[in-house]
Amino acid sequence: MSDVSQPTAHPPVTDWVNDFDHTDPQWTDDPFPIWEELRAASPVVHTERFLGCYMPTTYEAVREIANDAEHFSSRRIIVRDVRPEVARNAAPPITSDPPVHKPAKQLLLPPFTPDAMKKLEPRMRAICNELIDGFIADGKVDAAAQYGKYIPVQAIAHMLGIPESDSDLFINWIHMILELGIKDENKLLQAVQEMSAYFRTHIEERRSKPTKDLISYLMNAKDKEGQPLEESHVLGSLRLLLIAGIDTTWSAIGSSLWHLARTPADRERLIAEPGLIPIAVEELLRAYSPVTMAREVVKETTVSGCPVKAGNMVLLSFPAANRDPKMFPDADKVVIDRRENRHAAFGLGIHRCVGSNLARMEMQVALEEWLKRIPDFRLDPAGTVTWSQGTVRGPRQLPFLLGKAM
Amino acid sequence: MAERLRVHVDPDKCQGHARCKALAPELFELDEYGNAHEAGDGTVPPGLEDKAWLAKSNCPEIAIDVIEE
Helix, strand or coil: CCCCCCCCCCCCCCCHHHHCCCCCHHHHHCCHHHHHHHHHHCCEEEECHHHCEEEECCHHHHHHHHCCCCCEECCCCCCCCCCCCCCCCCCCCCCCCCCCHHHHHHHHCHHHCHHHHHHHHHHHHHHHHHHHHHHHHHCEEECHHHHHCHHHHHHHHHHHCCCHHHHHHHHHHHHHHHHHHHCCHHHHHHHHHHHHHHHHHHHHHHHHCCCCCHHHHHHHCECCCCCECCHHHHHHHHHHHHHHHHHHHHHHHHHHHHHHHHCHHHHHHHHHCHHHHHHHHHHHHHHCCCEEEEEEECCCEEECCEEECCCCEEEEEHHHHCCCCCCCCCCCCCCCCCCCCCCCCCCCHHHCCCCHHHHHHHHHHHHHHHHHHCCCEEECCCCCCEECCCCECCEEECEEEECCCC | CCCCEEEEECCCCCCCCCHHHHHCCCCEEECCCCCEEECCCCECCCCCHHHHHHHHHCCCCCCEEEEEC
16 A cells, blocks of 8 residues: 555744755745755755755756766655655656666657747637737736746647647646645645546547547657557656646746736836747746756765765755856846756756757747737736645746736 | 968867857857857858957857857
């Protein structure tokens, strides 16, 4: 039987350096000063929470860990309260280590190249404009719930060949896995089971009626020995594509619009120079990276001179790495035309995000289409901005007033 | 005297972030997996030197060398 536990409330943090907790409300609300404090203390900090967990606080320490699959396993990639038995083929390749990682990853890469994304771009522009049509006359919008959310959902549904109208189902599963699942094992298991059942139905349909989507692509894929993939591998990769493709880009689009709503100078510059938008997207990805990954220490070693012991998890915070002033001058400022930007928003090393080209295309198109039609917008003082908790950070409520301020 | 530049991608380091292809499409090509290699022998045509340096300084894996010849 798997180790099923009830959700537990975490005591508030009073000592960040020795007792950090990425689910604490203070972290969710404004993590940047916390990361600064941790970085000033040590390149690697530790907490007893989550059954023991380290966090590298500098870009260099994050890079060291990301490039060291020998000591740091990807078999667990979310820092949670419990460590149940690891499922085989949980979500390959993100949960895979060498040597099985590379073939699993190579399988997924061809459908996500920049050229493949170019073909999807016209559909994305149409989606963005349909969404804008739906609220522009209202003079106000929740840009997270009514815009940012639906762009990645519809993109990945389109690629997988599943109905865009099932969006709310996908979003609920993701919330159960990435947020509620940190403290409530039951929610995570339920979501995984429901997703697998959902995809099994779609796989069945395609046995008699093959399609040209990613589900058929994975069903027909062969491993290195020329054998079809095990069903658990196909299901694991499908779950991964759905989970990883939605919350993440939703968050990145939301944070970008949140920044532009509060920074008229950057907004005006991008409207005057739309050619700068791809560079701005990189800087917004750096400053507001949505994704924090995890590793499990499987062999004792040192990171940036700090000893780390097996049995602990590692909170691999690419967002914190991207705020390291040693790596990025003016790291705490959004420099909208930053020229040198080796940010790690999509990870570093062998686990570089498979969907990075898709995410970049979605962000560029989402900002371009929005700015063309809504050059003026600001936070609605009557509303509240809320942020997601845990593994993926971005605004979940983002109330805007549209048009020039009176 | 103007120096001649050549770019080179270390295939063992490249992870397919494709920043070089976005910033200097004339100097890099991507394979079917989206991993990068230099176009031709990597020689940087006159006028594209700035793009070569830009590609190097935006590669998250530090996989790009710019060689001054």
